[in-house]
Amino acid sequence: MDHVEKIIGHAEQQCKAHGVRLTVKRKQVLAGLIQSDKALSAYEIVDFCTRHYGQTMPAMSVYRILEFLEHEHLVHKLSLANKYVACAHISCGHAHAVPQFLICRQCSKVKEISIQPATIAELRQSVNEAGFKLVTTQLEMNCLCEGCIAQAA
Amino acid sequence: MDHVEKIIGHAEQQCKAHGVRLTVKRKQVLAGLIQSDKALSAYEIVDFCTRHYGQTMPAMSVYRILEFLEHEHLVHKLSLANKYVACAHISCGHAHAVPQFLICRQCSKVKEISIQPATIAELRQSVNEAGFKLVTTQLEMNCLCEGCIAQAA
DNA sequence: ACGACAAATGATATGTTGTAACATGCTACA
DNA sequence: TGTAGCATGTTACAACATATCATTTGTCGT
Numbered sequence: 001m002d003h004v005e006k007i008i009g010h011a012e013q014q015c016k017a018h019g020v021r022l023t024v025k026r027k028q029v030l031a032g033l034i035q036s037d038k039a040l041s042a043y044e045i046v047d048f049c050t051r052h053y054g055q056t057m058p059a060m061s062v063y064r065i066l067e068f069l070e071h072e073h074l075v076h077k078l079s080l081a082n083k084y085v086a087c088a089h090i091s092c093g094h095a096h097a098v099p100q101f102l103i104c105r106q107c108s109k110v111k112e113i114s115i116q117p118a119t120i121a122e123l124r125q126s127v128n129e130a131g132f133k134l135v136t137t138q139l140e141m142n143c144l145c146e147g148c149i150a151q152a153a
Numbered sequence: 154m155d156h157v158e159k160i161i162g163h164a165e166q167q168c169k170a171h172g173v174r175l176t177v178k179r180k181q182v183l184a185g186l187i188q189s190d191k192a193l194s195a196y197e198i199v200d201f202c203t204r205h206y207g208q209t210m211p212a213m214s215v216y217r218i219l220e221f222l223e224h225e226h227l228v229h230k231l232s233l234a235n236k237y238v239a240c241a242h243i244s245c246g247h248a249h250a251v252p253q254f255l256i257c258r259q260c261s262k263v264k265e266i267s268i269q270p271a272t273i274a275e276l277r278q279s280v281n282e283a284g285f286k287l288v289t290t291q292l293e294m295n296c297l298c299e300g301c302i303a304q305a306a
Numbered sequence: 307a308c309g310a311c312a313a314a315t316g317a318t319a320t321g322t323t324g325t326a327a328c329a330t331g332c333t334a335c336a
Numbered sequence: 337t338g339t340a341g342c343a344t345g346t347t348a349c350a351a352c353a354t355a356t357c358a359t360t361t362g363t364c365g366t
Contacts, residue, residue, distance in 0.1 A: 174342085174343085176343070176344090178343085178344075179343095211344085211345065211346075213344085213345080213346080213347095214343090214344060214345075217343080217344080218343095218344095221343095
């Protein structure tokens with residue numbers, strides 16, 4: 001049982017606990033995202049599934065499935081890039097803070113981090129002073145990853 | 154000479170100083186964004202210009218013009234919302250730090266703020282620790298504005 | 307096991323956002 | 337005034353996303 005399957009297993013447990021089903025198609029989409037070390041667009045997922053599982057996966061289904069997986073906190077949507085990533089903490093088995101995402105502009109590689117609560121609090125404070133309220137502390141930041149920095153140098 | 158025209162005047166000076174031209178069409182697009190208190194999509198700008206200036210403005214032109222205006226730091230693209238706003242500081246006449254944007258999820262109203270340099274430094278530090286490098290400190294945050302908070306209550 | 311209901315997926319159409327490529331027009335300057 | 341370069345027009349299409357209704361599949365009570 002490889003790495004990916006293990007994570008899928010965890011995800012399945014989580015879904016069962018919530019009284020929802022992790023169907024075959026949903027597993028396929030989630031597995032695609034887990035295997036990928038970078039964020040994928042919905043249509044890249046379509047291609048992946050169509051190539052790997054021998055039948056065409058309609059875009060409509062992928063969007064529906066992504067919505068489901070996002071709702072179950074198994075994937076995150078990155079609005080900065082219009083792409084999707086598997087949650088980095090499916091297997092941890094405990095609750096997590098809202099994550100922040102570092103997205104490589106060059107290659108779409110994504111790192112999920114947790115910045116200091118104090119820093120978050122400072123941000124929230126600045127937002128409040130401006131008369132707005134933060135809806136989510138999920139931040140997305142335009143970055144370059146190690147690999148792409150090295151390559152550019 | 155009203156508020157909008159004054160800002161356009163400043164923008165024109167800036168362009169002249171850079172040896173580029175703020176043409177009629179470019180002024181129309183910029184004026185549309187300045188008049189709007191919220192972020193507009195490219196196609197909303199198309200509609201605005203077509204309605205206000207009596208001839209249809211092709212989407213292609215709007216995208217080209219937005220690219221130009223962004224390059225001149227007269228507008229900002231908000232990737233979180235796929236929308237565009239006029240820079241809040243065109244008339245200030247002095248250099249500004251990279252801004253952060255609070256975007257109302259509900260109504261697209263945007264506030265441009267400058268968060269504490271210390272907070273920015275903490276963020277950059279967290280990013281570096283993860284092995285990435287921040288490409289820009291332009292942050293975009295999902296928020297609710299005062300009006301929409303009041304309405305929701 | 308069976309029927310009925312709900313959930314999931316299929317199929318088709320369409321809306322929204324953005325770019326490519328090439329033609330035409332405008333402006334400034336030699 | 338000619339011309340080179342920039343700006344805009346035009347058309348086509350790629351990429352991203354949602355709406356709607358039909359069909360299939362899974363679950364549950366009987």
